[in-house]
Amino acid sequence: MSDTAALAAITFGAVSLARYARTVRPRWLWCSAGSLAVAVLIRWASALVALPLTACAILVLARRRPAIALVHGAVASLIVLAVLSPLLGPAFAHVTGRAAPGASFVGDLQAMGWDPLNAFRHEWVDIDGFLSFRLSNSLYYLLAPARWFFFTPLLAPFILVGLINVARQRDAVSVLLLVAWPLVVFGFIAGVHHQNPRLALPYLPPLAVLLAMGFAEVWWRVRSSRRLLLGLVLAAVSVGWR
Numbered sequence: 001m002s003d004t005a006a007l008a009a010i011t012f013g014a015v016s017l018a019r020y021a022r023t024v025r026p027r028w029l030w031c032s033a034g035s036l037a038v039a040v041l042i043r044w045a046s047a048l049v050a051l052p053l054t055a056c057a058i059l060v061l062a063r064r065r066p067a068i069a070l071v072h073g074a075v076a077s078l079i080v081l082a083v084l085s086p087l088l089g090p091a092f093a094h095v096t097g098r099a100a101p102g103a104s105f106v107g108d109l110q111a112m113g114w115d116p117l118n119a120f121r122h123e124w125v126d127i128d129g130f131l132s133f134r135l136s137n138s139l140y141y142l143l144a145p146a147r148w149f150f151f152t153p154l155l156a157p158f159i160l161v162g163l164i165n166v167a168r169q170r171d172a173v174s175v176l177l178l179v180a181w182p183l184v185v186f187g188f189i190a191g192v193h194h195q196n197p198r199l200a201l202p203y204l205p206p207l208a209v210l211l212a213m214g215f216a217e218v219w220w221r222v223r224s225s226r227r228l229l230l231g232l233v234l235a236a237v238s239v240g241w242r
Helices: 004-021 026-042 045-061 066-095 117-118 137-146 158-169 172-189 197-219 224-241
Strands: 123-126 129-132
Touching: 004 026, 004 045, 004 197, 026 045, 026 066, 026 123, 026 137, 045 066, 045 158, 045 172, 137 172, 137 197, 158 172, 158 197, 172 197
Parallel strands: none
Antiparallel strands: 123 129
16 A cells, blocks of 8 residues: 555655754755655655654754755745645645535545544444444554554563653654654544554654664663573564564
């Protein structure tokens, strides 16, 4: 499906933005803008990720000299408009009700009956009929990273350690890229009329980074004589769990 292609574009855009935050090379900002726009073209839900990443870009630009920030930001905006231009007109016509009869659904965000109260529900009726799930939406998507086809219950807890590290750093860029990103996606998918592991894909990249940070923290706190044993146990259990 298109989810993985959109996820690849989102990830490249986030990495490019992170590189721009560390350098003064505008090409990374422009690569990020283009990649995120492509991701939105592929999947409307990618716009959720674009929100915290755009806030991050604005924060980084605010740290530049005004003239440089204006040029970098203006070019990035033009790139986004150029990439999305084929859809902006039809989308506007659809949203305002001016689309011709039988026109494409472009512009319909397909929110799947989004309602914040759905986060606490596990049963509802939609076009597919009566649906009943074992877990509420919020709990289902909160536990998704610990499922065997993602990070497994063994590795997922390291995400919490990574979150603590980010909180200690008090760096706004890190918070937007690693915390706000998954929170925005979670806030949306927890409120939809659906439970599907592929909907959790958009927030996995930042969680993978947090997991790596958390594992590295624990790794260096363990005595060197026990690191090999820890690594072997984690690898064996992870493979066995899969």
